[in-house]
C-alpha cells in the first residue's frame with residue numbers, strides 16, 4: 321500500500337489539494353426528480369451512472385445518506401420527501417462490482433444499530449470492495465425515528481455521543497482483533513453502560529486494514545467526537561470564511577484530543593451550478609431553483625411550520641393569513657422543528673414576504689436556496705475560487721450533491737476537474753487502490769492494549 325500521509329504535528333499544514341466526493345441524495349428537494357431528464361431515485365442505473373461518472377472524474381468517494389423513517393405530516397408521508405431510499409450497504413456492495421477505485425461511504429447511525437453486527441457488515445463491504453469502504457457515523461437521535469425500533473425517545477440527548485463513542489471503539493476493536501491474514505481473531509468483550517458485547521470477529525482485516533471513518537454532526541459534542549474518532553468530517557461549512565473558521569476550530573479540538581493538527585480531514589456538503597460563462601451559470605441557477613421548488617413543494621414546505629393543510633392557498637399568492645397549529649408542529653412528528661415558535665415564525669415570515677413583495681413560492685425558494693452550499697459561476701472562476709481553498713487548507717475537499725441524477729456530475733467532471741488539474745490542486749490519478757490511500761490516511765495499527773484502553777463507556 322503506497323502511503324502519502326502527513327506527519328503528526330501541532331501545526332496545521334495545508335495539503336494544497338482538494339478531493340471530491342459525491343453525495344447521492346434520496347429524499348429531499350435538493351435533487352430534481354421530476355424533470356424529463358431525471359432518473360429514478362431507486363433504480364440501480366441511476367446509482368451506477370453517477371458512481372461511474374464520479375470515478376471518471378477521480379472522485380475519492382461516493383456517499384449515501386441514511387433516513388430510517390420518512391418524515392410525516394398530518395398523518396401522511398411528507399410531500400417534500402421522495403419516497404424511496406434503498407439500503408446504503410446493499411447499494412454500495414452492488415456498486416463495488418461496477419467500479420474499481422472510488423470509495424464507498426455508508427451513513428449508519430450509532431443509536432439504532434448494534435456494534436458487532438454493523439462492524440461485520442462494514443467489514444464485509446470493505447472486503448468485497450477491495451478496501452474502499454467507509455462509515456459515515458451519525459447519531460440520529462429523535463423519538464420519531466426511534467418509533468421504527470420500538471425505542472421512541474429512548475436515548476437521552478446528552479448521552480448520544482457517549483453511546484456513539486463506545487459503539488465506535490467497540491467496532492474498532494472488532495476490526496483490530498484479527499491479527500494476521502490467517503487469524504487467529506481475538507475475542508472482544510465489552511461491558512458498558514449502554515450495551516454488552518462478547519464477540520469473536522468473523523472477518524480478517526481488509527486491504528485498507530479497516531473501513532475509513534467519516535462523521536457528520538455539528539454540535540460541540542459532535543465536533544469533539546470527530547476530533548477523537550474520525551478520519552474525515554462531512555461538514556456543513558462550505559463557504560470560504562466559515563470553512564476557514566471551522567478548520568481552525570477542528571484543528572484546536574484534534575490537537576486537544578492528542579491526534580495532532582492534521583489528523584481530521586474536512587469535506588463540506590456543497591452544490592455546483594456551472595456553465596461556460598457567469599451569465600449562463602446565473603440563468604441555469606434560476607432554472608434549477610424553479611425546478612427544486614415547484615408549487616407543490618412550496619406549499620408543503622410551509623405546511624411543515626403551519627401544521628395544517630394549506631393546499632387551498634395559491635403558491636403564487638401571499639403567505640397564508642391563517643395562524644399555525646402550534647401543537648401539530650413538533651419534532652417527533654418529523655415536521656417543522658419549531659414547536660411553540662411556529663406562531664412567532666409565521667408572523668416574521670409574513671412580514672418579511674410582504675416587505676420584499678414575495679409570493680409563497682418565491683419566499684420558499686429564498687428560504688431553501690441552499691445559498692450557503694452553492695458554488696455558481698463559470699468553470700474557470702469556480703476553479704480559481706476552489707484553488708484558494710486548497711492554498712489555505714480551508715477544506716480537504718467537497719462532498720457534492722448533484723441537483724440532477726444521473727447527469728448532474730457531467731459538467732463537473734468534463735470541465736471543472738480539468739481546470740483544477742491545470743491549477744495543480746486536484747489529483748491526476750488515483751493514488752492507490754484503497755480509499756485510505758486516495759485520502760492519504762495513515763493505516764491505524766493499534767496494539768491489543770491500546771485498543772482495550774481506548775474504550776470509555
Ligand SMILES: Cc1cc2nc3c(=O)[nH]c(=O)nc-3n(C[C@H](O)[C@H](O)[C@H](O)COP(=O)(O)O)c2cc1C
Pocket residue numbers: 384385386387427429457458459460461536537538539540541542543554555556589
Ligand atoms: C452534513 C451532514 C450530513 C448528515 N447526514 C445524515 C444522514 O444522512 N442521516 C442521518 O440520520 N443524520 C445525518 N446527519 C445528522 C447527524 O447525525 C446528527 O444527528 C445531527 O447533525 C445532530 O447532531 P449534532 O447535534 O452533533 O449536530 C448529518 C449531519 C450533517 C452535518
